Amino acid sequence: MPKPNAAKKNTSVKRSGRLPRRGVADAAQVASGKAARSRKTQARILDAAEELFSHHGIYGVSIRDIADAAGVDTALLHYHFANKDGIYEAVLLRRAGEINSARTRALDEYALACGGKPSIEGVVRAYLHPVFERLLHGGRGFKNFAALIALANNTELWGGGTVKEYFDPAVQRLIDLLRLVLPKAREEDLYWGYQFLSGALTLSYSRNDRIQGLSRGRCRANDYAAIEPRLVEWCVAGLRALGTRH
Amino acid sequence: MPKPNAAKKNTSVKRSGRLPRRGVADAAQVASGKAARSRKTQARILDAAEELFSHHGIYGVSIRDIADAAGVDTALLHYHFANKDGIYEAVLLRRAGEINSARTRALDEYALACGGKPSIEGVVRAYLHPVFERLLHGGRGFKNFAALIALANNTELWGGGTVKEYFDPAVQRLIDLLRLVLPKAREEDLYWGYQFLSGALTLSYSRNDRIQGLSRGRCRANDYAAIEPRLVEWCVAGLRALGTRH
DNA sequence: GTCTATATGGAGATAGAC
DNA sequence: GTCTATCTCCATATAGAC
Structure with a gap:
């Protein structure tokens, strides 16, 4: 079993502070060609790690696999990210903030645009659309x-x-708005609704393509254009049902 | 990266034919004390593997981990299951047939009991109940x-x-019944409905307990008694919505 | 059927040259 | 910032004794 965390003794974890942060790079970094190259290398490493991790899971991928896929040496991965956990964390953090602030923003904008009259559908759509986009x-x-x-x-x-x-604030914002639309709903039912929504959503962008075989080709797992409107309808109906339980 | 399948050269995979099959054991096996002990040992190995795999994934667990947890030597695991893939497969097969034939049976029984007048709720409940039970x-x-x-x-x-x-026949039976209840539904919408149901269901029994934190303790991820009725309502509402799309 | 002993490879990690 | 060389440990797997 992988030790809970081999990076206990790891003092250089804060190296992740040197991750590519578009727009926050200081002058010295921008000026230096080496730093620019470094950022590009790190991005390539993270791209490779992201792809491999998503297929095989963390433990299914070795640092060497990532290095090979990125076309660099394993020592470089240790230099930039200290260890495997550092790579994994960097992969997640690179996009987690962006997508979730987009979600929160979409919800806030909808809350304003609906003129005090939000609908379940509007709220669900605002939460889901940034991902599908x-x-x-x-x-x-x-x-x-x-x-x-x-x-x-x-x-x-x-x-x-x-x-x-990174993920929780957007969810809380979603629940807040749902509470407005479904004032009679019990608190726990709103959270169960989110749980069911979340399960369907994540399966939608997982690598499971069982539905293709089951439907004999009628549906393809990653046909996001087909999924988005249906998932919205599905969740709206479900939330309405849960929100009006006796 | 784990080689796609280290068991290519593995000729003894059919050893899984010697897995505990209640009721099918031949006389020689039943008579022998050694064989009985063997079956018990195999069961202990599979129990340990099941638990560890479910926590850490296949690649997150070593054969040694399983052997230690089961209190036996690693060589025994190779003896009984040839290799790690063999263990994994045996873990899955041990229960896959049972739960899915229970599902099919529940659906068949409902189809008979409803007297030709099935409801979405009845069908969904029949499909879900065997798991929650x-x-x-x-x-x-x-x-x-x-x-x-x-x-x-x-x-x-x-x-x-x-x-x-093992899993597909029960799903097809579910879809068949849903087709009866929702005759106007488009074929692909039934499969998307199953996909969404499946995502919510599997998340329900996964090891993710995010909902507890999000709801500040109001919901606990494995509170199956709370989940089952809500999930039924959720899916019934969603299927009805999907089944009546224009 | 079970354990001891061991072969062989691959894993994560680091020191040091450039 | 990047690569070479190498250390150490743990993984899977098998042969053979009991």
Whole structure:
């Protein structure tokens, strides 16, 4: 069994402070060609890790696999990210903030735009759309990230706490709005609703394509254009039902 | 990366034919004390593997871990199951048939009992109840198995084909009945409905307990008594919505 | 059927040259 | 910042004794 965390003795974890942060790079870094190259290398490493992790899970991938896929030496991975956990964490953090602030923003904008009259459908759509937008137009990297999240979401691992901080606020904002639309709903039913929504959503962008075989080709697991409107209808109906329980 | 399958050269995989099959054991096996002990040992190995796999995934667990947890030597695991893939497969197959034939049976019984007038709720309940029954009263082994299925369900691994044969018939029976209840539904919408149901269901018995933190303790992820009725309502409402799309 | 002993490879990690 | 060389440990797997 992998030791709970081999990075206990790891003092250089804060190296992740040197991760590519678009727009926050200081002058010295921008000026230096070496630093720019470093950021590119790190991005390539993270891209490779993201893809491999999403297919095989953390333990199914070795540091050497990642290094090979990125076309660099394993020592470089240790230099930039200290150890495997550091790579994994960096992969998650790279996109977790972006997608979740997009979600919160979409919910806030809807709350304003609906003129004090929010609907279940409007709220659900606002929460879901940022993900589907990126699944449809965000390129391969985001799809890999999403598949990795799907995997993590069915484990207790789930990013060990750091990631929660990025994902939870958007969920709480979602629940807040649902509470407004369904004032008679019991508190716990709103959370169960989110749980069911979350399960369907993550399976949608996981790497499980069972539905293709089951439906004899009628549905393809990653046909996001087909999924989004149906998932919205599904969740709206479910939330309405849960929100009006006796 | 783990070689796609280290068991290519593995000729003794059919040793799994010697797995505990209640009621099919031949006289020689029943008579022998050694064989009985062997079956017990195998069961202990599978119990340990089931638990560990469900927590850490296949690659997160070593054969030594399993052997230690089961209190036997690693050589025994190779003797009984040839290799790690053999153990994994045996873990899945041990329960896959049982739960899925229970599902099919429940659906068949409902189809008879409803007197030609099935309801969405009746069908969904028949499909879901066998799992929740076992989650609530089946002991720790079944919970571990379920959590492992949840993990596998978000991966492309998914038992490499053998397991599908056990799970798919029950799903097809479910879809058949839903087609009767929702005659105007488009074929693909029924399958999408199953996909969403499946995602919510597997998350319910996964090891992810995020909902506890999110709801500040109001919900606990494995409170199956709370989940079952809500999940039924959720899916019934969703299926009705999907089944009446324009 | 079970355990001891051991072969062989691959894992994560680091020191030090460039 | 990147690569070479190498250390140490643990993984899977098998042969053979009991």
